[in-house]
Amino acid sequence: MSKAYSLLNIGKIVAGAGCIEQIKDIVADYQAKNVVIITDQGVWNSGLVEKPKTLLEGAGVNVHIINDTPPEPTVDQVNDIFQAANEFACEMIIGIGGGSSIDTAKIVSLLLTNHVNLRDLVKGKVQIIHRGVPTLMIPTTAGTGAEATPNAIVLVPEEELKVGIVSDKMVPDCVILDPTMTINLPKHITANTGMDALCHAIECYISKKANPFSDTFALKAITLISRSIRIAYNEGQNLAAREDMLLGAMFGGISIATSSTTAVHALAYPLGGKYRIPHGLSNAILLAHVMKFNLDATEEKFKDIAIAMGINVVGISTREAAEKMIDNLYSLISDLDIHANLRDKGITEDDLDLMVESASKVTRLLDNNPKVMTKDDIREIYKKLL
Numbered sequence: 323m324s325k326a327y328s329l330l331n332i333g334k335i336v337a338g339a340g341c342i343e344q345i346k347d348i349v350a351d352y353q354a355k356n357v358v359i360i361t362d363q364g365v366w367n368s369g370l371v372e373k374p375k376t377l378l379e380g381a382g383v384n385v386h387i388i389n390d391t392p393p394e395p396t397v398d399q400v401n402d403i404f405q406a407a408n409e410f411a412c413e414m415i416i417g418i419g420g421g422s423s424i425d426t427a428k429i430v431s432l433l434l435t436n437h438v439n440l441r442d443l444v445k446g447k448v449q450i451i452h453r454g455v456p457t458l459m460i461p462t463t464a465g466t467g468a469e470a471t472p473n474a475i476v477l478v479p480e481e482e483l484k485v486g487i488v489s490d491k492m493v494p495d496c497v498i499l500d501p502t503m504t505i506n507l508p509k510h511i512t513a514n515t516g517m518d519a520l521c522h523a524i525e526c527y528i529s530k531k532a533n534p535f536s537d538t539f540a541l542k543a544i545t546l547i548s549r550s551i552r553i554a555y556n557e558g559q560n561l562a563a564r565e566d567m568l569l570g571a572m573f574g575g576i577s578i579a580t581s582s583t584t585a586v587h588a589l590a591y592p593l594g595g596k597y598r599i600p601h602g603l604s605n606a607i608l609l610a611h612v613m614k615f616n617l618d619a620t621e622e623k624f625k626d627i628a629i630a631m632g633i634n635v636v637g638i639s640t641r642e643a644a645e646k647m648i649d650n651l652y653s654l655i656s657d658l659d660i661h662a663n664l665r666d667k668g669i670t671e672d673d674l675d676l677m678v679e680s681a682s683k684v685t686r687l688l689d690n691n692p693k694v695m696t697k698d699d700i701r702e703i704y705k706k707l708l
């Protein structure tokens with residue numbers, strides 16, 4: 323008998339240019355009169371919150387804005403945001419932004435109904451019993467897929483550790499994917515976050531935890547992202563490309579929730595943790611090298627990915643199709659002006675021991691890689707980035 327696998331459902335997903343207009347209908351469905359919007363300074367300053375706020379206020383909803391979610395928030399910072407939401411007698415939480423705002427919105431929603439201490443929750447000392455207050459997520463980047471996952475990351479500073487809280491009860495109730503919310507995303511963020519989403523899809527497809535649910539969403543994500551990432555990068559205002567990227571990122575998130583990422587994300591951990599290289603960029607520079615390493619173990623799946631990417635594989639062997647797929651990943655990085663050199667980030671051979679040690683501890687992901695990766699293998703891959 324095969325292992326069991328599951329698919330978590332978001333209650334309602336609305337997609338398409340201009341669909342932000344539906345925010346008032348969604349909030350009305352939940353009969354919420356007091357809502358809290360959780361966002362960050364960048365999104366707030368860009369004016370993106372103005373429209374949803376005006377639409378809700380026009381419908382008679384009281385809107386309380388929390389606009390200072392920091393990147394990678396700590397336990398205490400998330401707690402402060404929870405306290406602010408709690409004082410407002412909040413009935414619905416709306417997360418607008420990238421992964422940090424959306425993850426914070428998920429945690430705050432849970433804390434509002436479960437009355438547990440966040441530090442205890444992070445340490446696994448208490449359990450989540452109830453679903454949180456209803457949540458609506460509106461991503462303004464197309465990368466993390468956080469709007470589709472039951473996970474939220476929070477930083478525990480005293481332990482220099484990022485901890486993932488996982489609860490099925492944290493899967494968002496509603497998601498709005500409106501490409502007009504992403505058209506002004508800067509080029510390098512479009513590239514980095516888009517590559518993160520592509521990594522999610524490819525890794526979930528080749529993961530040992532892959533299953534028919536993740537296969538379906540991952541392959542579609544690969545198609546959408548492959549056909550549109552260059553266009554979204556070069557013509558930021560292209561709504562069709564931005565829509566593909568939002569859908570692709572969310573399908574990547576759905577894939578993570580039912581399968582898992584693998585060695586790319588494992589090796590990206592030390593780059594983000596110690597050297598502060600953005601998450602998407604870390605994954606982007608690792609992707610092709612890790613796939614080259616995996617080639618022998620997963621040729622057939624690489625051929626599927628090649629086809630999903632629109633690569634012509636007619637009349638060539640499975641091996642050749644798989645190699646073409648990897649070549650395509652290298653050219654994609656170059657087309658997005660992503661430079662794969664860790665020396666520029668101040669990393670040298672002297673740092674390798676620590677990086678290898680740290681990556682090899684991410685067994686939660688490494689164990690799902692289709693090919694066993696030893697410490698020597700990890701070292702060889704990092705060396706290629708120097």
Ligand SMILES: [Fe+2]
Pocket residue numbers: 466518519522587601605
């Ligand atoms: Fe990621």
